[in-house]
Amino acid sequence: MARSIDYFFAPQSPWTYLGHARMVAMAEAAGAAVRVLPVDLGRVFPVSGGLPLARRAPQRQAYRLVELQRFAGFLGLPLVVQPRFFPVAGDDAARLVIAADLADGTSAALRLTAAVLSAVWAQERNIADAGVLCELLRESGLAPGLLQQSQSAAVQARYDAQTQEAIEAGIFGAPTYRVDGEIFWGQDRLDFLARKLAEA
Numbered sequence: 001m002a003r004s005i006d007y008f009f010a011p012q013s014p015w016t017y018l019g020h021a022r023m024v025a026m027a028e029a030a031g032a033a034v035r036v037l038p039v040d041l042g043r044v045f046p047v048s049g050g051l052p053l054a055r056r057a058p059q060r061q062a063y064r065l066v067e068l069q070r071f072a073g074f075l076g077l078p079l080v081v082q083p084r085f086f087p088v089a090g091d092d093a094a095r096l097v098i099a100a101d102l103a104d105g106t107s108a109a110l111r112l113t114a115a116v117l118s119a120v121w122a123q124e125r126n127i128a129d130a131g132v133l134c135e136l137l138r139e140s141g142l143a144p145g146l147l148q149q150s151q152s153a154a155v156q157a158r159y160d161a162q163t164q165e166a167i168e169a170g171i172f173g174a175p176t177y178r179v180d181g182e183i184f185w186g187q188d189r190l191d192f193l194a195r196k197l198a199e200a
Contacts, residue, residue: 012090019187038094048172
């Protein structure tokens with residue numbers, strides 16, 4: 001039976017960046033569909049005990065940098081651990097991914113998500129800037145008109161609904177993958193996700 005992965009993420013998350021390509025490859029290998037679900041962590045954190053990076057203890061902030069470098073090296077991915085444009089608001093990029101999904105489907109949304117994540121963590125570009133988002137659409141082979149569509153009430157309603165779905169599902173961070181109601185939090189849980197996808 002073909003499975004479906006609910007892919008909850010924030011487009012400014014470094015951990016989402018580190019796991020994105022592997023998750024996409026796993027889904028393809030398993031023949032699993034993907035629901036592309038960017039969410040607003042600014043609404044998720046207050047109800048789940050999460051804290052924005054700047055409000056975390058210094059020890060946690062320091063270890064986060066170590067882990068980012070460690071995983072990037074292990075995975076062979078380019079990563080600037082303290083990029084020029086971070087922290088950065090991810091809402092406009094999230095809405096753009098939703099607009100791409102609505103207009104062009106899952107593959108387009110996943111492709112744009114990859115471009116957005118790389119823009120932050122490998123290229124030090126500002127994903128809160130409309131000009132950068134237009135460039136990313138072009139680089140992803142998508143229509144520039146999606147930027148205007150991303151500001152529609154329909155896209156905002158879907159963003160709100162996906163965020164509420166995450167809250168109701170007990171999700172508290174990004175990325176989170178969900179299969180058959182089972183939650184896998186973090187790119188370092190992808191091996192468990194692969195095992196789940198391989199179940200009969």
